[in-house]
Amino acid sequence: MQVIANWFRRYFSDPQIVFLTVILLLGFAVVLTMGDMLAPVLASIVIAYLLQGVVAFLQRHGWPRLAAVLLVYIAFMLFVALILFGIIPILSRQVTDLVQQLPSMISKGQAALMQLPERYPEVFTAEQVQEIIGSIRSEIANFGQQVLSYSMASVIGIITILVYMILVPLLVFFFLKDQELILNWFARYLPRHRRIASNVWRDVDRQISNYVRGKFWEILLVWSVSYAVFHYFNLNYAMLLAFLVGLSVIIPYIGASVVTIPVLLIAWFQWGWSNEFFWLSVSYFIIQALDGNVLVPLLFSEVVDLHPVAIIVAILVFGGLWGFWGVFFAIPLATLVQAILSAWPRKADPDDLSPGMPN
Secondary structure, X not given: OHHHHHHHHHHHOOHHHHHHHHHHHHHHHHHHHHOOOOHHHHHHHHHHXXXXXXXXHHHHOOOOHHHHHHHHHHHHXXXXXXXXXXXHHHXXXXXXXXXXXXXXXXXHHHHXXXXXXXXXXXXXXXXHHHHHHHHHHHHHHHHHHHHHXXXXXXXXXXXXXXHHHHHHHHHHXXXXXXXXXXXXXXXXXXXXXXXXXHHHHHHHHHHHHHHHHHHHHHHHHHHHHHHHHHHXXXXXXXXXXXXXXXXXXXXXXXXXXXXXXXXXHHHHHHHOOOHHHHXXXXXXXXXXXHHHHHHHHHHOOOOOOOOHHHHHHHHHHHHHHHHHHHHHOHHHHHHHHHHHHHHOOOOOOHHHOOOOOOO
């Protein structure tokens, strides 16, 4: 017990550290316990945080605060309208077409698999191919059941979307318009001495704002370029596949590998082993190479470098806690942890000092 007591005195003797710890615990507790109820509020805070960078940019160039907020908000609503009435109907139609074409794709895939024992008898046997086909059929059946259950719950999903469409834009506007008022109101209830928490917030704000806004632009750019390439080759479901490629950049190292499978499979089902399949594959891998070697260093030059192991662990932990948003904010949250550890004061423990070292 004495060791634990010494550890607490060593790391929690500063009241500012206690305050920072309480704030972090309260924040995580609120998100974990009331995240579903407060989802519109949390989503609005994230969107307002993203738009605040554009508002601040306009203010630095002489725009009044209210005029900058109105311009950014109108642009945001136009972007939302484009997504809702321009992109989502196309995605919905292509998903429906893909589901209708799945039986023919499965039949073509089975025919190709059945040829493997004839072409490579020393590698594949008929029994192995039958087991693979059985596994594929089982997975497709499970997928069909999931689609059915999702369609049964679609009424609740539509109601939720309608609530979000009303509440989120309204909350985003007030968060942007009354940002200083809201922050000053929260500051009234915070301790006067909060230097450590303020330092952590400044560091995290700089890192997260750069990361989230950069990730937003990366998604748009990769999505747009992928769609242009897929449309040029007349690839089926071009918008849907480009959308998946754009979303794949959210998950480093893993997303690009996973989304490559449906892109190449649909291209193969459409063209087989042809020149079109070859050149589309080359173009797709060029997009991935440019994204990883040019676009990412350009957009995220100011982000704190994290070890790949830390990134993967953050994705697994926060994704398991908060799903899609946990995956999206895994790297910013890992940056928060890193900033806290860097700012945490360390006092030398006398028991750890050797006799020749100064105390």
